[in-house]
Amino acid sequence: GPKTQTEPPTVPVSKIYTTKVYPLGECHDYINENTWRTTSEEKRAEERPKEDDYNDVRRAAEVHRQVRAYARKIIKPGMTMTEIAELIENGTRALVEENGMESGIGFPTGLSINHCAAHYTPNAGDKVVLQYDDVLKVDFGVHVNGRIVDSAFTLNFNPKFDKLVEAAREATYAGIKEAGIDVRLCDIGAAVHEVYDSYEIELDGKTYDIKPIRNLNGHTIEPYKIHGGKSIPIIRDSGDETKLEEGEQLAIETFCSTGRGYVVEDGECSHYARSTDSGFVPLRLARAKSLLATINKSFGTLPFCRRYLDRLGEEKYLMGLRNLVDAGVVTAYPPLVDTKGSYTAQLEHTLLLRPTCKEIVSKGDDY
Numbered sequence: 461g462p463k464t465q466t467e468p469p470t471v472p473v474s475k476i477y478t479t480k481v482y483p484l485g486e487c488h489d490y491i492n493e494n495t496w497r498t499t500s501e502e503k504r505a506e507e508r509p510k511e512d513d514y515n516d517v518r519r520a521a522e523v524h525r526q527v528r529a530y531a532r533k534i535i536k537p538g539m540t541m542t543e544i545a546e547l548i549e550n551g552t553r554a555l556v557e558e559n560g561m562e563s564g565i566g567f568p569t570g571l572s573i574n575h576c577a578a579h580y581t582p583n584a585g586d587k588v589v590l591q592y593d594d595v596l597k598v599d600f601g602v603h604v605n606g607r608i609v610d611s612a613f614t615l616n617f618n619p620k621f622d623k624l625v626e627a628a629r630e631a632t633y634a635g636i637k638e639a640g641i642d643v644r645l646c647d648i649g650a651a652v653h654e655v656y657d658s659y660e661i662e663l664d665g666k667t668y669d670i671k672p673i674r675n676l677n678g679h680t681i682e683p684y685k686i687h688g689g690k691s692i693p694i695i696r697d698s699g700d701e702t703k704l705e706e707g708e709q710l711a712i713e714t715f716c717s718t719g720r721g722y723v724v725e726d727g728e729c730s731h732y733a734r735s736t737d738s739g740f741v742p743l744r745l746a747r748a749k750s751l752l753a754t755i756n757k758s759f760g761t762l763p764f765c766r767r768y769l770d771r772l773g774e775e776k777y778l779m780g781l782r783n784l785v786d787a788g789v790v791t792a793y794p795p796l797v798d799t800k801g802s803y804t805a806q807l808e809h810t811l812l813l814r815p816t817c818k819e820i821v822s823k824g825d826d827y
């Protein structure tokens with residue numbers, strides 16, 4: 461009979477959607493000079509050969525919704541970062557029916573706290589425990605045949621942070637509303653910045669402007685490539701008149717901060733990815749060679765973290781990893797932090813600029 465999801469989530473979405481056709485995201489008509497696309501027979505014809513790809517993205521999005529519903533309910537102060545990462549990753553692997561490079565985790569589970577905005581996930585032995593006064597960004601990905609759904613939300617337990625979390629949500633929604641075929645990237649940045657200008661927060665008697673983090677961006681997504689090459693600004697005056705194009709897949713994410721509104725790399729690295737522009741690099745060290753073989757086989761160009769190497773049985777790999785980074789074959793992505801004592805928030809959805817409509821594939825009843 462029709463199976464429903466368990467708690468914790470263990471039932472693959474393919475056993476729930478037995479027709480193997482997955483639910484649409486939230487579809488919006490284009491505005492301005494693109495309103496004709498909604499009813500264009502030519503554009504509908506263009507979409508038909510892409511239905512399998514759209515269905516792959518929608519299956520990944522359904523996994524994301526069901527895993528995050530459980531995560532949003534269960535994550536509480538007192539849990540360790542490792543416990544939180546594993547509950548999200550176990551749920552993702554089960555619901556997407558992880559299978560080599562055909563389906564699985566899209567990139568490491570981001571669990572950045574407070575002044576850390578992105579690219580933190582626990583390494584083995586991490587003892588960090590979530591606190592009541594923490595602001596936690598949960599940024600995780602699911603892929604089916606390399607079609608990655610990248611979506612993130614922010615959790616706070618102390619209601620004093622509600623305004624910060626609301627600002628990120630409203631600013632990302634404004635960015636999503638502005639995005640569309642032939643829309644200039646600088647116009648999206650301006651629409652996002654406009655919302656942030658209207659937010660401030662009072663924390664412990666002091667008032668802070670809520671600022672966009674000017675060197676973090678949304679991005680296009682391509683098959684097996686989390687960063688497709690276009691960066692989508694979240695500030696005004698970026699001057700980038702590049703336009704979004706029909707058929708592109710976007711991660712619209714905005715970040716805000718009570719600090720400087722600028723992040724730098726700091727702390728122990730957990731996130732890595734095969735460099736996309738390295739070409740052939742001769743490697744002498746045997747350890748580096750065997751590690752690269754594991755990376756190519758298990759991740760390809762998908763980002764990974766140290767814990768994923770641990771679970772594959774790799775040991776004493778840090779020197780080999782350093783060699784690969786020094787040789788330019790692998791890129792390290794250390795945590796991105798604003799000033800100590802500041803607080804950052806994020807909200808992110810994945811969108812498809814389909815020929816006939818803008819589909820927010822990762823939309824749920826939670827955000």
Ligand SMILES: COc1ccc(Cn2nnc3c2[C@](C)(O)CC[C@@H]3OC(=O)NC(C)C)cc1
Pocket residue numbers: 567568570578579599675676677678679686687691713731732733763764793796
């Ligand atoms: C190596 O593991 C990953 C995992 C996810 C991504 C996806 N992404 N691509 N760029 C970014 C992201 C994140 C993780 O969403 C966070 C924001 C970041 O924006 C940004 O502008 N970054 C620098 C250019 C400063 C990238 C790599």
Ligand SMILES: [Co+2]
Pocket residue numbers: 599600610611612711713808
């Ligand atoms: Co993300």
